[in-house]
Amino acid sequence: MPRPSTPLLSGSVIKAKALEILDSEGLDGLTMRRIATALGVRAASLYGHVATKDELLDSLVDDLAAQVDIADALQQRDWVGGLRAWARSYRALLAEHPNLVPFLARGPRNRPASLRQADAIHGALLAAGWPPRYATMVGASVSYLVIGAAMTQYSGGFSEGFSDDVRAYLDRYPNLYDAHRLHAYAAEIDGESFEVALEASLDGFRALFERLKSG
């Protein structure tokens, strides 16, 4: 089928299929040839619409970042509530597309939506009265948490991070046995750990903020 009346391909059609394959078949399953055949086309054809596979993945990440609910985060009166809303929205999105997490970790790069996100959070912290340098660090801290948590869950979290052979743990890692018993409600623990970590951090930042103001 050479020269169809309406083009078979477009950047967005390729991106959509790529994300679909990434979600369902994982990182190893995502090849240019695989995307192409799923679209009824040859691999070479993709290069008329995307420059490289790397750039395609970068744009997928940026599309995801664009969906992080920043408006809600900024509507909060207090910066603590704003950070909490941002972190939760961010994490929820990553949880939906876990196979994308390793790419997200490559930093804001040339991704406009990622930059807009960083800019918005930084601005909110400045407006709340954080000194610029601290605003940078507080924003970074929360993103560490989100990325670290997403990364851990990507790797299976508590549900798959440990083997199923209980006895192996009993023998050699006595303290972990208790942790291993939590195997059953693993997803619960993954989510709760993030919440505990987030609240502990926010607590600490609140205290730091008071110290900075009174110091």
Added chain:
Amino acid sequence: MPRPSTPLLSGSVIKAKALEILDSEGLDGLTMRRIATALGVRAASLYGHVATKDELLDSLVDDLAAQVDIADALQQRDWVGGLRAWARSYRALLAEHPNLVPFLARGPRNRPASLRQADAIHGALLAAGWPPRYATMVGASVSYLVIGAAMTQYSGGFSEGFSDDVRAYLDRYPNLYDAHRLHAYAAEIDGESFEVALEASLDGFRALFERLKSG
């Protein structure tokens, strides 16, 4: 050279060279063929000593985990000091081999040293009086921070995460401009952000611990 008197290869010789290449040439530079030629050997020969490339990388990660200073962390009297020492030692090691970070994120899997590490920290928290379920979450929280921070630094941190074109930021991301001015002392910010994040978390956990005890 078929059948030398002393074998040219061994698991540890392959691992050492692989780490060397990974550190100096990055993830993309690490191929089985590259390791082989660096050792004066053909790629096929490696498979007499390592099962797969994946397993080779897993063992590199585990060797790294084995070097995290757990003894020091456990010698601390208080659990707060122990967590702090562990987190710092863990992070310092990852900073030395940033290209390994994406693999670390794949969880403890079948890596004995990683498991030993998790076991030791969990045990210390139990001994300090944390309820088992919370001990799991507190340990996970700190590892989120370490992995998130390492992941971010792997991607270049503040030094490389943003472009060099200042004007691009001035126009579109007004709040980030301040952050961008920090470009000059980027490494400092990367390290300080981790410290700020760590101390905030520890502060929060200390408060949580008190609440649990008195509640």
Added chain:
DNA sequence: ACCTGAACACCGTTCAAGT
């Protein structure tokens, strides 16, 4: 303008064969 065929320079991995 848009897609294809065929090729290039790579991968990880296997396995019969050499010594």
Added chain:
DNA sequence: ACCTGAACACCGTTCAAGT
């Protein structure tokens, strides 16, 4: 026992050619 040659089944990417 230890390494090699050659191959297999893949990759991402390019580019002249077709319509």
